[in-house]
Amino acid sequence: MTSYPKTTTLMERGRAFLGTDYAILCGAMSWVSERNLVSAISNAGGFGVIACGAMTPELLDAEIAATRAMTDRPFGVNLITMHPQLFDLIEVCARHQVGHVVLAGGIPPKGSVEAIKAFDAKVIVFAPTLALAKKLLRSGGDALVIEGMEAGGHIGPVSTSVLAQEFLPELSADHLVFVAGGIGRGEAIAGYLEMGAVGVQLGTRFACATESIAHPNFKAAFFRANARDAVASVQVDPRLPVIPVRALKNKGTEAFTAKQIEVARALDEDGIAMDEAQLQIEHYWAGALRRAVIDGDVESGSLMAGQSVGMVKAEEPVADIIAQLMAESEAALSRR
Structure with missing residues (x-):
């Protein structure tokens, strides 16, 4: 050492x-x-x-x-x-x-x-x-x-x-x-x-x-990025206690906005419990992150990254x- x-x-x-x-x-x-x-x-x-x-x-x-x-x-x-x-x-x-x-x-x-x-x-x-x-x-x-x-x-x-x-x-x-x-x-x-x-x-x-x-595409996206490319997600519905997620901006960050709208609609129309709503959000992130990290889909997957x-x-x-x-x-x- x-x-x-x-x-x-x-x-x-x-x-x-x-x-x-x-x-x-x-x-x-x-x-x-x-x-x-x-x-x-x-x-x-x-x-x-x-x-x-x-x-x-x-x-x-x-x-x-x-x-x-x-x-x-x-x-x-x-x-x-x-x-x-x-x-x-x-x-x-x-x-x-x-x-x-x-x-x-x-x-x-x-x-x-x-x-x-x-x-x-x-x-x-x-x-x-x-x-x-x-x-x-x-x-x-x-x-x-x-x-x-x-x-x-x-x-x-x-x-x-x-x-x-x-x-x-x-x-x-x-x-x-x-x-x-x-x-x-x-x-x-x-x-x-x-x-x-x-x-x-x-x-x-x-x-x-x-x-x-992590897939070479995932790593390459990190190498290209600078601090301001790592942005926090926005909360669409105040009833849905979504913890912000910081990731490199791509189509996946935009898709998350649509996912929140979908889950909020399920709260209204299907009467799902708030715990289930939160789990759906977490499962979304797990899937989106996998697409980027494992499959190399850096366009629609989640490129979670800090500002460093x-x-x-x-x-x-x-x-x-x-x-x-x-x-x-x-x-x-x-x-x-």
């Missing part, structure tokens, strides 16, 4: 929590954060996270087993709190003795945190507000990720820099806080570590790694990306 003494010292609590060389998590990107990318990140000293997304328990079972065959280093599993089989997925994690479970997509349902704690796994939570963050940490969350609107995929309304200024002074002394959203270079990592973060999470920088199974996409210029091995980030952070801290 290359030595980055200043950076690793500031990451010490995060590294100990994750069991890694570097407190760098990979964001859980559906269809992208699978066995190949996850194991590569963990083998390079970071922390890979399997994106369960809409997987069935059987698929997750196979993915965890396959990932474990490719790395003996720690990795986690990201579960969506609104998944209808959430507790079955937690049971799969228990059977595999997964050490860290990330709960994303909303407030964890009653009993879910306790079910994860029952097999001694650590729970990582997301929170868009300081009040909710404190509540989730009191309720059993072992670590928190604050993710700004610059991130790709599902996003909140506040920028990373503002969230960091609000959360870190309040929480960093007593809690483990990772910062995510728009991070593309090590200088930004150094700044958040100095503010009290114990580590960071990146997704977009890893999406086009050599080990990523402009810093993704070429396909690079995961180990090189992590080494570059750490070297940039170390140089920035040494210049202080």
